[in-house]
Amino acid sequence: QKEVEQNSGPLSVPEGAIASLNCTYSDRGSQSFFWYRQYSGKSPELIMSIYSNGDKEDGRFTAQLNKASQYVSLLIRDSQPSDSATYLCAGLDNYGQNFVFGPGTRLSVLP
Amino acid sequence: GAVVSQHPSRVICKSGTSVKIECRSLDFQATTMFWYRQFPKQSLMLMATSNEGSKATYEQGVEKDKFLINHASLTLSTLTVTSAHPEDSSFYICSAIPINNSYEQYFGPGTRLTVT
Numbered sequence: 001q002k003e004v005e006q007n008s009g010p011l012s013v014p015e016g017a018i019a020s021l022n023c024t025y026s027d028r029g030s031q032s033f034f035w036y037r038q039y040s041g042k043s044p045e046l047i048m049s050i051y052s053n054g055d056k057e058d059g060r061f062t063a064q065l066n067k068a069s070q071y072v073s074l075l076i077r078d079s080q081p082s083d084s085a086t087y088l089c090a091g092l093d094n095y096g097q098n099f100v101f102g103p104g105t106r107l108s109v110l111p
Numbered sequence: 112g113a114v115v116s117q118h119p120s121r122v123i124c125k126s127g128t129s130v131k132i133e134c135r136s137l138d139f140q141a142t143t144m145f146w147y148r149q150f151p152k153q154s155l156m157l158m159a160t161s162n163e164g165s166k167a168t169y170e171q172g173v174e175k176d177k178f179l180i181n182h183a184s185l186t187l188s189t190l191t192v193t194s195a196h197p198e199d200s201s202f203y204i205c206s207a208i209p210i211n212n213s214y215e216q217y218f219g220p221g222t223r224l225t226v227t
Contacts, residue, residue: 032214043204043221044155049214088155092214099145099216103154 002027004091004102012108019076021105023089026070030091030100033065035074038086038104047087048074079109114138115207117219124195124226131191132222134205140185141207145216146178149202161188185210195226 003026013019021035032051036044050056050063050072062075072091076083086104093100114137124130134144144161159180160168167180179191188207192199202223206216 034215036218041202043218044206046215046217051214090216099157101155101157 006102009106115219
């Protein structure tokens with residue numbers, strides 16, 4: 001069964017620090033990966049997508065993909081209390097048909 | 112861009128009744144929409160994949176006769192929870208993939224269903 005795994009947390013970081021969120025996946029055929037942020041009681045919001053090995057930066061967010069290690073991460077620089085949420089990692093298979101979401105990591109940024 | 116709406120945002124119904132939830136892509140066309148369910152403090156659970164003009168594909172364990180999905184146009188998919196029971200109370204979320212972007216899912220705001 002194809003799986004995406006994340007540490008459920010909570011991950012607590014002080015305001016201004018770098019938050020590092022990690023995700024591993026079992027389907028070596030997965031080519032596309034996504035990070036979503038979900039506030040309590042709300043639906044997920046797309047933050048980043050990454051398709052190639054390496055880093056992709058967007059503002060305070062950097063996604064990193066290592067297909068050899070089947071590992072995806074999200075770094076949040078200068079973390080703010082408003083970043084406190086659950087972060088969902090998702091992978092899409094090579095056929096573009098099957099999305100698999102991880103269980104999410106709860107991030108708490110302490111003022 | 113890439114806005115998805117859901118209606119209603121919140122609904123309370125009596126046990127045994129049916130509830131219809133609409134999911135619309137407002138500024139793009141979507142051949143594929145997804146329906147998810149999320150219980151409190153749990154992760155997203157995919158219920159079904161809805162393709163415009165064809166039958167939905169349901170995940171294992173999801174009753175297709177209970178959760179009716181219709182994807183009648185490139186901007187609208189509906190989920191009908193038939194003969195709802197209290198255990199169907201949950202947060203139902205749809206998502207859509209734009210036609211010109213095969214990979215990124217955009218989520219609606221969700222519908223909170225409470226069955227009494």
